[in-house]
Amino acid sequence: MKRHTKNEISTRRLLADARAHVSDEQFFCSPAFTAYLEHMAAIHTSRYSYRYHLTVQMDWLPIPKTHLAYTNNQHIYINAGHPIVSRYTKRNERYLYVLGLFVHELGHVLYTDFPAWALFVQSVLKGQWRPDLSSCSSERVQQSVAEIQAFLDKGPPYRQVIAAVLKHLLNILEDAYIELCLLKKFPGVFGSALMYMRNDDLTQSHTLTEQQNAGLSPWTIAVNLLLYYARFGKLPLGNEPASHPCVQALSPCLETVQNSIVGTFSDRIQAVVMLLVYLWPLANPEKDWARFFSDCQSKQTPSVRTSGLFTEAPIGDTRPAEQGILILEDLCRDRKMTGTGRIQYDDAYLPHKNNAALNDILDQVAIEQLEKQRAAALNTSVQKMDLGALHNHVDITIHRASVITQDMREKYKKIAAPLLPLSNRLQQELSRELHKRKYPQTMPGYALGKRIDTKRLYRPDQKIFTKNVPAKKGFDMAVAVLLDESGSMGSKDRYKYAQAAAIILQDFCYRLHIPMMVYGHSTSGDLVDLYSYVEYDVFADLDRYRLADIQARRSNRDGAALRYVSRRLLERPERNKILILVSDGNPAHTNYWGEAAEEDLRAFRSEFVSCGGLLIAAAIGDDKDAIHRIYGQSFMDITDLSSFPLRLTQYLKRHIRR
Structure with a gap:
């Protein structure tokens, strides 16, 4: 069992404390959570040869009358601050609900025919909506058809209102269809989130009696009954009889609704037209559709969205009508109980699998906050550090990426693949010495x-x-690496050699549990820029990905950078301290070049060596003579990276035997 050092224990405590102080807004709106959702979307859309990179936008608007979630087939929007989400008391419950919203919208991307949807809306806007109601020729139906046509004939604003109403009804049926598809094909984490939403929404639903007592209009009640029926396969009548006008209006459509949910998009188009005709007598357009009239007056054409509520909500329930899992109750139960390859819901699976992802994201958010605090602390400390007479007047800024992006991860993996075997060679060269010290x-x-x-x-x-x-105490060693990121490093891709050396050393030290720090240095005008890639105390094994950002930048003031890194190294408790400088030549900065700069670097070497440190000046490029002239016995040529492990091993063996 590995024994943790005091620094490691302190780091773990900092991480635990940071996790405890992460707010819901920080969690849900973090780049880590967004990246997780986009990664999940990319995995599942790739199965269907999806052409676009689906993006996710997380928002935090704790206002009731705002969108909860929607998609336009290329972008998913989720408002994690909506009261529907925040009513949950535990974060894992809110996480599961938000994940369910994401899965719901992703289902539209995967299964909704958006071009056909748009064509249907355009046809309604042109007044072309004629339903096929040949099976029903009652006088009431024909009267409703005539009234709807007269409503459409009043002009474009009225057609836009009817289009919006039909879109809403279609969305209810489309939601049921896409989530039925999701539950068939994604019974894992996605299915768990959907089932969580469905079970929770069932307990939050309101009966016809409750809605009527709340003073909702007949149209609103009928649409909410349709929503409940599409989700759970029954009508929540409460104490009301089946002869209630809203129930009577819906009854002729229920079989068509069920068939359309498991049918084609054309079936659902026909069903919503039928619903509009049969529910028309219940509607009061000026009251029930007031928002759409307002949009028309503002010259706003209703867009094709998969959420947004135009009806009144039941008392205590402000959720959009289409939110939740819209799947027939009888079909769902059938899939749960038969055990013949259909969907089965495992209650024990829900918290374990989803909480694993939640905890991972929570760690990333906490680490992001800690990295921001670390960057601020580093910049404060460098201003108080004595870097010598030549550099005390120079302003220094330390840059450290607080977020590890997916691009950084992929870039690192691509660069590191051919280099890690060299790290293994370096480890093997020292394995005998390690064994002697360990046992x-x-x-x-x-x-x-x-x-x-x-x-x-x-x-x-x-x-x-x-x-x-007897066994020795181990290496008892700390390493610091400083990389020259001046503009000249861009010549012949020298910075890539420096990057390769840093990757090899970082992996080597990480595998052997040797404390290590990697910095890059350059300038911005008169300022000195230090780039923190790897720090001694890490909150997670993520620093390696920052090495993908190493590049050629501007000028270099080696003396200031070396003194800062060496001060940090000399503060370490380890007995052996090794500083590795990777450079391609002389320093060049404002009032810092030529013989004066070289003399400053020679003075630094003497100071550092006198403090018991080992300096290795690793040279890249054609200006090796200048580096050898400055650093003398500390010089090492690493132009041939294949020989780097062997030469470095010789240095390390010589040093650790002191």
């Missing part, structure tokens, strides 16, 4: 002792005894 050794060749080595009985010098050598 007690039996040393042969002694003339006196208590144990005889039978294999050496033939020796005439009588050195046939062995002695036990």
Whole structure:
């Protein structure tokens, strides 16, 4: 079992404390949560040869009358601050509900025929909506058809209102269809989130009696009954009889609704037209559709969205009518109980799998906050540090990325793939020395002792005894790497050699549990820029991905950067301290160049070595003579990276035996 150092324990406590102070807004609106959703979307849309990169926008608007979630087939919007989400008391419940919203909208991207949807809306805007109601020729139906046509004939604003109403009804049926598809094909994490939403929404629903007591209009009640029926396969009548006008208006359409949910998009188009005709007598356009009239007066054409509520909501329930899992109750139960390859819901699966992702994202959010605090602390400390007379007047800024993006991860993996074998070679070169230090050794060749080595009985010098050598404390070493990121490093891609060296060293030190720091340095005008890639105390194994950002930048003021990094290194408690500088030549900055700059660097080397440190000046490029002239015995040529592990091993072995 690994024993953690005091620094590691302190780091873990900081991370735990940061996790405890992450707010819901910070969590849901974090780049880490957005990246997680986009990654999940990319995985599942790739199965359907989706042409676009689906983006996700997380928002935090704790206002009731705002959109909860919608998609336009290329972009998903979710308002995690909506009261519907915030009514949950626990974060994992809010997380599951938001994940369910995401899955719901992703279902539209995967299964909704958006072009056909748009064509249907355009045809309604042109007044072309004629329903096929040949099976019903009642006088009431024909009167409703005539009234709707007269309403459409009043002009474009009225057609826009009817189009919006039909879109809303269609969305209810479309939601049921897409979520039925999702539950068939995604029974894992996605299915768990959907089932969580469905079970919760069932408990939050209101009966016909409750809606009527709340004073909702007949149209609103009828639409909410349709929503409930599409989701749960029954009508929540409460204490009201089946002869209620809203129930009577819906009854002729229920079989068509069920068939359309498992049918084609054309079936759902026909069903919503039928619903509009049969529910028309319940509607009061000026009251029930007031918002759409307002949109028309503002010259706003209703857009094709998959959420947004135009009806009144039941008392205590402000959710959009289409939110939740719209799937027939009888079909869902059938899939749960048959056990013949259909969907089965495992209650124990829900918290374990989803909470694993939640905790991972929470860690990333907490680490992001800690990294921002670390960057601020580093910039404060560097201003108080004495860097010598030549550099005390120079302003220094430390840059550190607080977020590890997916691009950084992918770029690192691509660059590191051919380099990690060199790190393995470096580890193998030191494996014997590591073994000697980690475990007690039996040393042969002694003339006196208590144990005889039978294999050496033939020796005439009588050195046939062995002695036990106790284990050492390990490497007891700390490493700091400083990379030259001046503009000249862009010549012949020298910065890539520096990047490769940093990746090899970082992986080597990480595998052997050697504390390590990697910095890059450049300038911006008169300012010195330090780039923090790897720090000694890490909150997670993410620093390696920052190495993908190494590049050629501007000028270089080596003396200031070296003194800062060396000060940090010398503060470490380890006995052996190694500073590795990777550079391609002389420094060049405002009032810092030529012989004066070289003399400053020679003085630095003397100071650092006198403090017990080992300096390795690794040279890249054609200006190796200048580096050798400045650093003398500390010089190492690493232009040939394949020889780098062996040469570095020789340095390390020599140093750790002191």
